[in-house]
Amino acid sequence: MPTFDLAEHPHRRYNPLTGEWVLVSPHRAKRPWQGQQEEQSPDTRPTYDPSCYLCPTNTRANGEQNPDYASTYVFDNDFGALQEETPDGAYVVGDLIRAESERGICRVICFSPRHDLTLADMEPQDIRKVVDLWQQEYAELGSRDFINYVQIFENKGQIMGCSNPHPHGQIWAQRTVPVEPAKETTQQGLYYEQHQRSLLADYLALELETRERVVAENEHFVALVPFWAVWPFETILISKRHFQHIGQMHEEEKNSFAQIIKTLTAAYDQVFGISFPYSSGIHQSPTDGQAYPGWHFHMHFYPPLLRSATVKKFMVGYEMMGNPQRDITPEAAAQLLRSLVR
């Protein structure tokens, strides 16, 4: 029998941030695909679209008019999934039927007044303004009594449920810590208790030794395909310094962060020669006033495309009922992405 080889044989990989596993099937990248093809979104957009509710000076569904903003612009989501005014309460029947009211605030952040740009097209100094706004929003929302977690994210591309191509992201801030950051809180906390060091700092040190999964690096950040990546071209941005949240980022780190976002998203756009769809999100410590010495600031990118601009990875039957599964290895994905960094 041949010896076990990560690049050849089906295997499971462990995600220490969540405590969960992913199934990797390297040989399976060869199977033919006759299933659904995604539509490609047209790539030519005007710099200003009079019918876009995010463009400067336009009027939104609720009748409010956007200012003639010059860099970024933030406002409360007109159809937020969370609301500030939700009354407290719970609905409980025995141990098995349990609901709790949830208060929160949903915001939309326009990254640029230009309707035709994406983060990948923007200059680092303009992305820097987005980073500044994320920092302000984290501080402002996190300071509220009833906000204990601030989730900053972006859905990019129609395939990611994004209904408006104007460059924008969202913030959902809420009373409880959602499931995914809660897992990361537990796992990073346990690791810190055991080692008195950050899980992600130790992991980053391992990755910088081999560089096998590193995509890009600058003074303060590294972009890499995590060993346990689920999505075909999934990456993570990890800060070299161990800090808990964006509020602690200093000036140079903010510049580096903006720059590595530019580098990574521009490389993504080279993979299939199209504006690359993804969901991204920042994970950081809760804002409940407790200390989280184990938390290490990072940002995830989950892009769904697998084989081409129109063939994505489906997380369906086995993935929903069993666990996530991937075909190409993280190492192969990293090698391709690295070769596309300019």
Place this chain on the structure above:
Amino acid sequence: MPTFDLAEHPHRRYNPLTGEWVLVSPHRAKRPWQGQQEEQSPDTRPTYDPSCYLCPTNTRANGEQNPDYASTYVFDNDFGALQEETPDGAYVVGDLIRAESERGICRVICFSPRHDLTLADMEPQDIRKVVDLWQQEYAELGSRDFINYVQIFENKGQIMGCSNPHPHGQIWAQRTVPVEPAKETTQQGLYYEQHQRSLLADYLALELETRERVVAENEHFVALVPFWAVWPFETILISKRHFQHIGQMHEEEKNSFAQIIKTLTAAYDQVFGISFPYSSGIHQSPTDGQAYPGWHFHMHFYPPLLRSATVKKFMVGYEMMGNPQRDITPEAAAQLLRSLVR
């Protein structure tokens, strides 16, 4: 301030089977949708398609010819994500980089020789033959030394990554217990330890009292929208008798199971007047030889459509980074489904 109302106010619900939460935003169903529309698959298919690799007598990619089967047909997946011959091994660097080889068997099950049918169109006595085959496969695969979990599932519809409309499902059987059934093993085990009763039996009793979320019921099974449902029209089939796996199902239960699958899938097809896409899967006890007195056999249905035949729920940015979120309440979904049961 108004009092907290499940049908009006944003809230979280607890899933006792996994220990995780879902965010419910009932008011949000009203927001307009301008995003991606799914393509509708054409509904007219021939009873036999000469180019289908699942139709009787046709030749598959690997050169094998399907028999002229009359009811069901099972074969090893020509592009299985798991393989029987994988060598043992592991790749470990410290605590943070961990992979293990994984052995397994992937099979495809044709539900019918007719290319143009789905479970929803089939007669209960023909679905019963599928149930018989699931039972055999669970026993046969589960009896192998290196198989400790058998995942039976179906991806239906192009939107669910299904690349062939011929009615079929899959089985992925493997050495380790995947993440989702592992969570259910833990949660059901804890509940059983505490109460000496089945979690799902107790839950079912609560649901049968109010019937608010019950969709259909027969002698041995209940179809309902679980209180903690994530997907818009998600349902679960729960056996009235507490048993651990399909191997323990007796004759009448198998008939009832086939019948309730027919009832549920036929109701689904009425929701938007199209063949309703979903992923479904059976959760049951591992086949590692241990006793799992807490395990209670059930089947999940996860359908993605939300508003129409072409608008689905996107599980993207917030859902990936935070936790699942839904707009319509499980109670409203159950009411609609119940009204469509014939």
